Amino acid sequence: LGAAIDYLDGVGIEAVEARVKHLADHCRGALGRIPGLTLRDLGNERCGIVTVEAAGTDAAALVEAMRATGFAIGTSSASSTRIDFERRGMGTLMRIAPHYYNTEQEIAACADALGRLLESA
Numbered sequence: 001l002g003a004a005i006d007y008l009d010g011v012g013i014e015a016v017e018a019r020v021k022h023l024a025d026h027c028r029g030a031l032g033r034i035p036g037l038t039l040r041d042l043g044n045e046r047c048g049i050v051t052v053e054a055a056g057t058d059a060a061a062l063v064e065a066m067r068a069t070g071f072a073i074g075t076s077s078a079s080s081t082r083i084d085f086e087r088r089g090m091g092t093l094m095r096i097a098p099h100y101y102n103t104e105q106e107i108a109a110c111a112d113a114l115g116r117l118l119e120s121a
Helices: 002-011 013-032 059-068 082-088 104-120
Strands: 037-039 050-054 074-076 093-096
Touching (some): 013 037, 013 050, 013 104, 050 059
Antiparallel strands (some): 050 093, 074 093
């Protein structure tokens, strides 16, 4: 943990924030071009967590399939944000959280893998 904090201090928290926001926006752009996916992020200032829904699919099953292709994404459900999920009528969503050490190429590859999984579903 100490080494991670030292590394972060060397990079700079502002640089990390800017990079994470850039990658998350890049991710939203890539995912937004995939038929059948709906971005569920709200707000004037979005964070580094990208939430997406694939209508008619099991989010947990897609997360497991993505893991099998080498991508670690997760799910977000009503138990995390009950009021928002219930008000918006959402089920379990996929959650992609790029970090500053990821690359644009990795984000594109993740989106491509998810798109291929949806095509074969």
